[in-house]
Amino acid sequence: MLNREGIIREIIERAGAEQVNPALALAIVEIESTFNPRAIRHEVRLNTASVGLFQVLHTTARGFKFKGSIEDLMEPIVNIKLGLRYLKRCGPPDDLAWIACCYQSGFAAKKAWCAGDERVIRYHEKLKTRFHKWVTVLAFTENE
Numbered sequence: 001m002l003n004r005e006g007i008i009r010e011i012i013e014r015a016g017a018e019q020v021n022p023a024l025a026l027a028i029v030e031i032e033s034t035f036n037p038r039a040i041r042h043e044v045r046l047n048t049a050s051v052g053l054f055q056v057l058h059t060t061a062r063g064f065k066f067k068g069s070i071e072d073l074m075e076p077i078v079n080i081k082l083g084l085r086y087l088k089r090c091g092p093p094d095d096l097a098w099i100a101c102c103y104q105s106g107f108a109a110k111k112a113w114c115a116g117d118e119r120v121i122r123y124h125e126k127l128k129t130r131f132h133k134w135v136t137v138l139a140f141t142e143n144e
Contacts, residue, residue, distance in 0.1 A: 002076050004035050007053065010080055012138070018084040021093045023138055025084060027130035028103065029053045031123070037076040052076070053082025060106075096131060100124035 002010060011029060015022035032055040034041035041050050043057070050057050052074045061073055061082050073079060087093075090102035100123045101114035114120040 001039065007037070007076055007080075008036055010077065011053075011084075014080055014084055018088050019117065020084050020087050020118030023131055023134035024086060024093055024096075025098065026134040026138075028083070030130050030134075031126050038074055054079055054085075054086065056086065060086065080122065085114055096127050097124050100127050103121050 004095050007029075008026065011025050012022045014062045015025045023070060032050075033053050034051065037053050037057065041055055041086065043050055043063075048055070048057055048059065049070070049072055050116050053076060056073060056079055058073060061068075064082055066073065066078075066082060068078065068090060072095070078107070087103075089107060090099050092098060098111060099116075101109050101120050104123050105114055105117070
């Protein structure tokens with residue numbers, strides 16, 4: 001099992017390969033699971049659970065051709081790969097409001113739907129804060 005530092009390294013490396021901003025990926029993981037690969041959140045409104053670092057739904061994973069179990073989805077490398085694919089599909093990485101909307105409401109979401117959604121607004125605020133933190137952290141570590 002990867003420790004926090006190993007998880008961060010994996011996310012940075014794999015984010016580059018997926019053309020996802022690593023600061024964005026790290027911000028999402030920090031919000032979703034606080035880097036806990038065994039995190040589980042019961043999604044009452046969907047009658048399911050999101051799991052792992054990126055809090056991926058099993059149904060979402062299957063949409064990316066994932067054939068494993070929920071337990072398999074908690075494997076950090078598997079969850080990172082799927083989470084990054086999801087983020088990449090969400091669209092423009094520089095539009096944090098849209099990323100918040102997509103990550104909270106799914107690919108079919110429309111910006112207009114999310115505009116007044118308090119849940120998405122709060123998520124967007126958290127995402128901005130964490131994203132800027134990770135931009136600073138990554139810039140600092142690059143200069144060491």
